[in-house]
Amino acid sequence: MSLERVRIVGAGLIGTSIALGLSAKGVAVDLIDSDERTQNLARDIAQSTSLSTPQIVIFALPTEAMPLVINREYALNPQSTFMDVGSVKTEPIVHIKNSELPLTRFVPTHPMAGREIGGARSARGDLFVTRSWILTPTAECATESLELVGELIDTLGASAITLDAAEHxxxxxxxxxxPQITASLTAMSLESAKEAWLELAGQGLRDTTRIAASDPALWAQIIYSNRNEISNVLYGVRNNLEQMLLALNDPSAIEALIAAGGRGRARIPGKHGGSAREYTFLPIVIDDKPGQLAAIFNECATIGVNVEDLSIEHSPGQLNALITLALSESDAMNLSTHLSSIGWNVHPVRK
Amino acid sequence: MSLERVRIVGAGLIGTSIALGLSAKGVAVDLIDSDERTQNLARDIAQSTSLSTPQIVIFALPTEAMPLVINREYALNPQSTFMDVGSVKTEPIVHIKNSELPLTRFVPTHPMAGREIGGARSARGDLFVTRSWILTPTAECATESLELVGELIDTLGASAITLDAAEHxxxxxxxxxxPQITASLTAMSLESAKEAWLELAGQGLRDTTRIAASDPALWAQIIYSNRNEISNVLYGVRNNLEQMLLALNDPSAIEALIAAGGRGRARIPGKHGGSAREYTFLPIVIDDKPGQLAAIFNECATIGVNVEDLSIEHSPGQLNALITLALSESDAMNLSTHLSSIGWNVHPVRK
Structure with missing residues (x-):
């Protein structure tokens, strides 16, 4: 069976992006929204058409809004497979169990694609290309439904990963x-800080609070939907925090806690899904003007050095910037020697 | 008075880097360490010589080790100005008050330069170039001592900033x-996580826990030295965490807390010490191979676009990478149009 007709309920970023991606591959798409203006805008963007007997109906709306549409959509499309795209996966299954739609026909999914902002205006057909798309099917799920959803994910250029819903x-x-919550809690401490203190902010504070700038309404919904699991995790953090407070008068106890954090950090996998990888860091002072980064990357390309990651740090009141490249150890040594020899201000390599 | 003779007690990263930087500017340096092998290594690196009547004696050792050397150094160098370089500033002043050295001759300082790793081997004479170097003089401090230390900071290429010690x-x-502690506490939660879970780690988790990889022994000393101030801050975080736990059943309460974090995050100043600045983000999918970044930065330079910051994200199991450039709004629009027109895979601009 080939994917030809898809109905999408909810014309936000995800729904409209799915519509665009499928349209581009010749799949007919019917994109609807409870808000008439949103629907008209999204239909203009995504070349949506009314269609009957969709093979898949996608619930692309907040999980808490699913109960408002499940029974209506099942009555309209009694032969379809249904899927959702929420970032929490046990709650939608509960909604289906409380509806007339049989579990056999429902596939819970979670595309791991950018959701920092919403709205059809931000939609893009290639939003899912190279991304993971998680499926958390129940034991009751029909093979045919799973295959259809797998075909949809494949059509959009994403990679399917299957997990148990509770595990997800x-x-x-x-x-x-x-990390969203600890970034927000850390950033909350800055609200009452004196302005002069914030001039001392370095890269550590910036990295640790970067995602505190995320959309509060979106995150309120995500956190609320997964409140039981999050509660367990936060009690663990509170326990760790109590340990740190008790350790403050004992340097060896502090050291043990910081070391435990280091072990946790080291478990995050490196690129390409491989095991954790330690980069070597090469700091370089550059003039803060166009062309400097290009020049550095040209030198990297010339000697075949692959940059794994990088950060740029601007000193307050300075027109210089410090760029730190993350590299393999041998690449770091080669690049350091090469750049120094042609006059760049290269600092010593850091592990 | 011109700076000619400096004695440095402690041949770690900071002490040896100061020695290298001063030697390069023609200042005679005497670098000593309680460990004979460390001292010999550092003296080889930094061209140290024995000298009498140093104008400045620098305590470049852990703050808790200062009481072991203050009286000896004052007896040896009764005419000198003294300074320390610890990252906490009230504790060294207490050590001086408990010693024979008069407060008039002591300048507490804190160079804001990389201290992720220690050791003379990692030292570099330009470690302080473009960096802030904080002075927290007491009311008793002699003008002549302050001027000498100011000259030293200037010689090393750093910018002096004066603050009250308790305020610092x-x-x-x-x-x-x-941020060091919250990064470590967050990363501690990963220690017991299943391996499969960590495959779902995204940029948010990576950013939020990056500094959890810092040296535990160094941070134990820093945190212990500033335990009273840190305790106050951590009780604030615990209070915020309790509020989040109480809010989990109420989406609007969660939203208010995430929004408060966003307001705190927005207070961190932008580059060049100016007020907070909102960047526009331009995501681009690239092949993960040498030359791709250079090509993008060449295009940036060609059309005069200044990259403020960037991140690189690797999808698990993929050979593509997502690079996100932080730009001014107009630069983002120009670059997006330009790169798209020559075939790059540019995603929609994000605010």
Whole structure:
């Protein structure tokens, strides 16, 4: 069976992006929204048409809004496969169990694609290209439904990963929701800080609070949907925090806690899904003007050095910037020697 | 008076880097260490010589080790000005008050330069170039001592900033020590996570825990030295965490807390010490191979676009990478149009 007709309920960033991506591959798409203006805008963007007997109906709306549409959509499309795209996966299954739609026909999914901002205006057909798209099917799920959803994910250029729904929610509570909350809690401490203090902010504070700038309404919904798992994780953090407070008078106890954090950090996998990888860091002072970064990357390309990651740090009141490249150890040594020899201001390599 | 003779007690990264920087500018340096092998290594690196009547004696050792050397150094060098380089500033003043050295001759300082790793081997004479170097003089401090230390900082290419010592310690408790601790506490939660969960780690988790990889022994000493200020800050975080735990059943309460974090994050100043600046983000999918970044930065230079910051994200199991450039709004629009027109895979601009 080939994918030809898809109905999408909800014309936000994800729904409209799916519509654009499928349209581009010749799949007919019917994109609807409860808000008439949103629907008209999204239909203009995504060449949506009314269609009957969709093979898949996608719930591309907040998980808490699913109960408002499940029974209506099932009555309209009694032969279809249904899927959702929420970032928490046990709650949609509960909604389906409380509806008339049989579990056999529902596939819970979670595309791991940018959701920092919403709205059809931000939609893009290639939003899912190279991204992971998680499926958390129940035991009842029909093979045919799973295959159809797999074909849709494939059509959009994403990679399907299958997980248990409860396992998924526990995993994202730790890997996605926890960092959002600790970044927000850390940043909350800056609200009452004196302005002069913030002039001392370095890269550590910037990195640690970067995602505190995320959309509060979107995150309120995500956190609320996964509140049980998040609660467990946060009690763990509170326990760690109590340990740190008790350790403050004992340097060796502080050291043990910081070391435990280092072991946790080292477990995050490196690129390409491989095991954790330690980069070597090469700091370079550059003039803060166009062309400097290009010149450095040209030198990297010339001697075949692959930059794994990098950061740029601007000193307050200075027109210089410090760029730090993350490299393999041998690339770092080669590049350091090469750049120094042609006059760049290269600092010593850091492990 | 011109700076000609400096004695440095402690041949770690900071002490040896100061020695290298001063030697390069023709200042005679005497670098000593309680460990004979360390001293010999550092003296080889930094061209140290024995000298009498140093104008400045620098305590470049852990703050808790200062009481072991203050009286000896004062007896040896009764005419000198003294300074320290610790990252906490009230504690060294207490050590001086408990010694024979008069407060008039002591300048507490804190160079804001890389201290992720220690050791003379990592030292570099330009470590302080473009960096801030904080002075926290007491009311008793002699003008002549302050001027000498100012000349030293100037010679090393750093910018002097004067702060009250207690104010400094409160400021770094929030801007430097707090992010280290919350990064470590977040990363501690990963220690017991299943391996499969960590495959779902995205840029948010990576950013939020990056500094959890810092040296535990160094941070134990820093945190211990500033434990009173840090304790106040951590009780604030615990209070915020309790509020989040109480809010988990109420989406609007969660939203208010995430929004408060966003307001705190927005207070971190932008580059060049100016007020906070909102960047526009331009995501681009590239092949993960040498030359791709150079090509993008060449295009940036060609059309005069200045890259403010960037991140590189590797999808698990993929050979593509997503590079996100932080730009001014107009630069983002120009670059997006330009790169798209010559075939790059540019994603929609994000605010």
């Amino acid at each position: 929610d526990r995993a994202v509570a730790t890997t996605s929701h926890l | 310690d409160r400021a770094v408790a929030t801007t430097s020590h707090l």
